[in-house]
Structures are given as structure tokens and as C-alpha cells.
Amino acid sequence: MNKVKENSVFFVSLLLTLIFIFWGVFFTENLTKVTNAVYNGSIDYLGWVYLGTTLFFVFFSIYLLFSRYGNIRLGRRNDKPDFSTASWLAMLFGAGMGVGIVYWSVAEPVTHFTTPPYGEGYTVEAANTAMKFTFFHWGLHPWAIYTVIGLALAFFQYNKRLPAAISSAFHPILGDKIHGPIGKTIDILSIFATVFGIATSLGLGAMQVTAGMHDIFDMPNTLFVQLLVILVATILFLISINTGLERGIKFLSNAAIICSVAIMLLVLMVGPALTVIKVFFNTTGLYLSDFLQMSLRFTPFGEGEQWIASWTLFYWAWWIAWAPFVGMFIARVSRGRTIKEFVIGVLIVPTLGTCLWMSVFGGTALDLVQGDHSLAKLITQDESLSIFIFFDHLPLSTLLSILGFAVVAIYYITVADTATFVLGMLSEGGTLNPSNKIKMTWGVIQSALAAVLLLAGGLDVLQTASIAAALPFAIIMLVMSYSLLTGLKNETVMQKGNKRNTQQN
Template sequence: MKKISPVFTISIFITGVFILWGIIPNSNLDKVTQAIQGILLKKFGWFYMLSATLFLVFAIFMIFSKYGNIRLGKDTDRPAYSYLTWFAMLFSAGMGIGLVFWGVAEPMFHFYTPPFIEGQTAEAARTAMRYSFFHWGLHPWAIYAVIGLALAYFQFRKDHPGVISSLLRPILGDKVNGPIGVLVDCVAVFATVFGVATSLGLGAIQISGGISHTFTGVENTFTTQLIIIGIVTVLFMLSAQTGINKGIKYLSNLNIFLAIALLLFLLFIGPTNFILDLFTTTLGSYLQNLPSMSFRLSPFYQDMTWFQDWTIFYWAWWIAWAPFVGTFIARISKGRTIREFVLGVLLVPTIFGALWFSVFGGTGIYLEFFQQKNLIEVINAKGSEVALFTMFENFPLSSVLSMIAIFLISTFFITSADSATFVLGMQTTNGSLNPSNKVKFVWGIIQSSTAAILLWTGGLEALQRASIIAAFPFAIIMILIVISLFRALNKEKLAESK
């Protein structure tokens, strides 16, 4: 604990106050977060939309720019991880739990309640898949790429500390060493804690839902979810003690193997031709409509609920996750070029996510559209967390598939939380590449406690509110980081031309 920074102390205090606030009986935590979220969604939905699109434009620019060959490290540095391991690690940390949770549920919801058009039609199905691609495609990974690129560049090439505040040195100078820097890092930690808590909460909800749906006698209650959080906390804390090259690396490879195996099995026992036709068609439609979707809100409609509940929530969630995922993928990307880094972070997870939604969401829509299985009735009655398991019931070996899915969610849960303890440890020890186990232990307990408190006070909605609130100040910081990185790259270019 010798290397802890003031950010550690301040962040612990703030999150501790939040946890105590939630524990107090009859506290107004839920009402306060509802009020803040309402203001942000109604007044600043446009800000989230423009910010996410700005980050995508910036990432694409970096691929084709003159800076693409700059190495994230010294010119002699080379990557420490193979492409497969690199992809598995960034994907497991990035959005593994979310894909499993929403893979069936989101397309189903969009199919029944799409924006602007009538539900349960062929056009609604196409729109449902296109927006699922949109919400989990290039935009979120561009957000991650911005932070990851800046951190890797400044930390490994310029030898700056691996903390968010150091990324603003080109525009703030030595002020990053003072209260401003501490404030920026505390905002990043706050966003990370609540962004990860949202994902851990989703994982606990779905594991509980899957177990209760598969095994009679187990109820999907807060008590069950709390027990799951407790068990998984012990497991990811054990994994965190082994370091990044053991626990996280091995579990990430296991995650990607299980995910691909589950995907391929469903692809071939499900409506294979329909799935592949849907993937091809939706990919083209997504790319064709990407510019208009990136800026689309509904100013002439009084009810903007759909965009607030889906697109704006997702952009806020990804921004809240950005300091966590960005720090982690920067840590494992030393030695890659800027072009290689951005291409890998943008394209590989986007294509895999599109295939995932085509297989799982496409199968759900196929059962609903062509076979009238009425999966949505079960989902509405029991919650989004049972969507995947309800869909499995229509295929052979459904119990086996459900058990594999529960195990996969659990391992994603462990790797996400494990990675987050590592990142929070880095951010609160002035960028240490190997934070102490004691620091990681403290953050592991805080993460799990925060997820449990949010579930207790308001369930899934409380988790979503926390992400939207935490993302707002960090989105402003990210815009400053883009400006700062441009300044630094321009100076490097001038230096090379002399």
C-alpha cells in the first residue's frame, strides 16, 4: 500500500459514502439518481450522441492518418501477446457479460417495439437487428479505442504515468500534478466503479435467472443474486492475486473458446441459412445507415423514451466503461502500431458481436416470427435475464446449453471484475503496472458492494442510472483527451521531420 495516491483515498471515501447511503433504510438514493438521470437524458441526450460519433470519426481518422505507423512504445518494442490472446483479453474485459445478457433479449424487444414503425413485422425485424449491431458495434469500440490509444501512447512512448490525468498534460501542463489531475482521476475511478458495477449486476441477475429457470426450487430473488455476487467475488479475488499473465489471460482464452463453441453449436442446430442471410443483410444495412443512425434522435416526437432507454443509455454505459477497458487494453497493447491497434480494437470485436447477435437474436426472432413461440411473453413475465434460456428450450440439449451459458457468464463475470480490480489499482497507485494485491483486494470488495447496493435499491434500472450519471463528466474529459492526443502527435511529427 506504499504507492497509493491521493486518488485512492478520495475515491475510497466517495464510494464508501455511496455504499453507506444505499445501506441506510428508507434512504433517498433511488429518488436522487432518478432525478439526476432525468435531467441528463432530457437535456443532454444530444451530447452523448455527438460525443460517441466524434470518437468514432477520430478512431477512423487515426487508421488512415500519417500517424498510423507510430508504435505504442519505443520503436524497438513488439507486442507481448499473440493476436488470439490479445483479442480474447480485450473482448472478455470489454463486453462479454453484456453480449450474453442482451444477445437474445435486445433484438426481441426491438422487434416488438421498434422506433417509428409498427412492431412484429419484417421491417421491425430488420430494424431490430440493425440497431443491435449499432449499439454493440463500431461506436462502443471506438470509445474504448480512444482511451486505450491515448493511454498506451503516453505511457509506453512518452513514459508518462498510466493514469487518465496524464493524458491531458499537452493542454494542461503541470496542472495535472495538482488538484485538477486528482479530480480527473477521481472522475475516471468513479466512472469505472459504476460502469463495472452495472456489468457485474447484469451478470448476477442473469446467473440467478438462468439457475432459477433451469433448476426448480431456486428463486430469482435479490437474496439469490447476493449469494452469487458473494461467490463470484471470492473467485475473482483469487484470480486477481495471480496477476494479468495468469488468471486474466487463462480465463480470457477459456471465455472466447466457450463463447465460440456455444455460438457455433446454435448456428448449426438452429436456422443456419436464415442466420447467415440475416448476418449478411444486416451488416450491409448497418454500414449503409451508420451515418444517419449516428445522429438520429426524435426532435419532432414528444416521446423520446426509446432513444433514452436504448441508444443514449448504451453510449453512456460505454463511456462509463471507457477508463476501465481503455486502461486494460492499453496495458496489453504495448508494441503495436496505432493503425494495428485501432483496426484490431474496432473491427474484430464488432464483427464478432454482429455474428453473435445474428445467431442468438436472429434465432429468437426466427422462432417468434415464423413459429409464433411467444418468447416475449416469458421474457416480459420473468425478465430479460431469462431470454437466452427460454430460447434454448426450443432446441436439443437445452439443459446442457443453459449450463454452459451460466458457466460462460460466470467466467465473464470473473474476468471483468478481475480486470477492473487491476485497472482501479493502476489508476489509484499513480499508474503502477503491477498494483499490490492489497489495493486490488480493496477495490474488489468495493465493486461487489456497489453492485449489490444498486441491485438492492433499484434493480436493473438503478444500475443503468448509475452508468448514465457517471459517464457525463467523463465524456467531457474524453473530448479533452482527443484534443490533447492530437497536440502530442503533431509535435512528434514535427520532431521526426527535422
């Protein structure tokens, strides 16, 4: 009985997950109706909450970077980072973006080029706008969300010696109630959101891996092959789970970054390198100059509201839905860093890296489709195939496709691996090294959920459901920001007191 009580977060989360799976498989139409109603309602009537909160997280992160709290170390004063800077950046990048930047790096710019948020498509203006909004959707905003939640979790774990749980970040407000029903409810909701967000990504990732196998090896792009991909990937990341954080995830993350840099340099070499460089500088200028306007953009007196809902608000909700998982993992690998180092590493460096990646792939793709509108239509027909269609129109297409497939596959396994690690932490009371048994349980459940919903045709429903849950979590993160600021103020007062006592002695 005591064991069940201790693991109540795990058992309740597992029960809710199984209920949702049952609902999705046997009552798919009803689930679709309910989740669409909740999602559309949140976007239509409370979309401004997403715009306001995400912009706040950007400003709050920048404030922390230059504030008096920048020199506070996450952990004891003499703690050293657990990982080298390169491995640390590789792991947080893989968890934060992973397969997404490969999936959308060609599809999104070309889609915005054909159907821009304003103005006519297939024009020079549309190309510039396409790149500007791609930078916007993958730049400072998502990484600021991860910065805030990751920093809050790391601070309360390492500086206040609290469990590695989402609820710990509310200690200045809730006190010891974080160990009671309120704290457990927060952790259960976090697990619930993480399971479905990751299961959706695994389903989408399986579709892209299958598309790559079809392009390279001429294997059939069918549901059966997608399920087979999930099975093989599950076996691989279950093996990786048993090697631990310092070996498995670290190795996969480093391999993914090396392959990503290799494929980016190769595209730069065989593509229009000068154009790509111009795209990077030009789009960075447009992004920074129009940053506030894009961040607060609505269209109350004209057309375009549907575009904002389908792209910007969808992305902001999606990043927030991913925040518990990504924030928890970033916190786990960031002990020993100062707050200044943390913000630079989680906000600034990944934003620059992502924008450079998007410039290489998006800029090269736009250069191709400007003279071939039929290619643009082909790319936008199926996002999972877009990058492989793009490779087919470049020199060394076979090599590029193989490397691209490798990057997608490695990121796919890395995300699954890191997700099971985080779910294990949350399920076992915030332990920093969860048992392999719990991790493997969640790994199997995630893969089974992705497979079952692919079979039932409910993957879109699952994606909508996970995003619909982002609205309350956006409010939770605002409260978390206040809690973090309170904790940092108390830490500064305590450090000053300790310093004064040391001088007196």
C-alpha cells in the same frame, strides 16, 4: 503522512465510495430522486451531446487508422507485443463487452421486434429494424469510444513514459499539472465512475448467473442465491487476482472466447443456419446504409423520442461511463502494437465479432418468435432469463444452457478481475503492476457494493447514477482527443528530427 499523501487518490476515492454506499442504503428514495433528475435532465436537454460526441469518436478512430500516424508504435521502436494477437483480442473483448453480449443478444432484438422504434411490431419490417438497431447499439460506436480513450492512454504511458492514469492523457494541455490537484481530481472521478459501473454489472451479472442456475439446476431464483453467487464469484476472482495479468486474466479471457465460439457454432448448427447467414449480410447492409441517419436520429416533430432516450442515448451514456475502466485495461495490454494494429484490433475486429454473435443469437431468436408471439412476450418479460428461455426452445437445450451458464460465469469473473486490476493501477499512481493488497481491497468493495444495493433495491439507482456521470466525461474525452492529436503531431516531428540527426551522423 507521506504515505497518505502518496495514496491520496485511493483514500479519497474510497471515502467517496463509502459515502455513496451509505446514501444508497439509508436514503435510497432520496438518491433515486436526485440521480433520476440528473439523468433525465442530461438525456432530455443534452442528448444531442451524446449523439455528436460518439459519432465524432467513430470518425476520429477511422481517421487515425488511415492517417500518417498509423505506423507509430505504442512504446519503443523495437518493443514487441506483450501478448499474442488471439489473447490480446480475447482480453479486450472480455473487458469491453463481456457478459453484456450474452445478456442482451436475445432480449434486445426480440424487444425491438415487439416494440420497434417506428412502425408496427411483429412484422418482417420490425424484424429487420430490430436487427439493424442491435448492430447499431453494439457496433462501431461503443468500440470507437474505447479506441479513443485506450489509444490516448497507451500512447502517453508507453511513448511519453507517463504514469498509467487517466490524467496522463492531458499532458500536452496541462503539462506537469497532471501530477497536482487537477490531475488527481480527474483520476478520482475516473475511479468513482469505474467502481459504480462495475458494481452495477456485478449485480446484473449475479441476476443472470442465478437465472441460469434456476434453469439448469432448478435452484431458487431468489435474492439470497444472488448474494451467494456474488460471494462465490468474489472468492474466485480474488484467487485469480493473485495469479497476475499474464496468467489469471489471460487464462479467463481465452477460456471465455473459446466457450463463446463453441456455443455460437452450436446454435448455428442446431438453428436456422441459412437464415442466420442471410441476417448477417442483410443487416450489415442496412446498418452501413443507414449509419448516419441512425447516428444522428432524433424525432423533434413526432413520436419516438422516449425510445431513443431509453435505448440509443442510454447505451451511449453507458459505454462512456465504462470508458475509463475499459480504456485503461486495453491500454495496459496493448504495448508493442502500432496505431494501425490497435485501431483494427479495438474497432474493426470486435465490431465484426459482435455483429456475427448478434446475428446468430438474434437472428435465430427472431426466427423462433415470428411464429410464436407468446414466446416473444415470455422472452421480453425478464432479460436475465431471456437467453435460457431461448435455449429451451432449441435442440440440445441442456448442453446449450450449461455452456451459456459457463460463458456468463467466466465473463462475470473476468470483468471483476480486470476492473480490480485497473482500479489498482489508478489508485497507486499509475503503476502498471499494482499490489495485490490494493486490488483485493477494491475487489471486496465492488462485490460488497453490488450486494448491499441488491439488498436495498438500489441497483437501478446505481446504474442511473453511473450513467448520469457520463455527460461530463464525454466532454473530457473530446478534450482528450485533441490532446492525443497534439501528442501524435509532436511525436512525428520528434521522429523526423531523430531520423535527420541519424542520417547526418
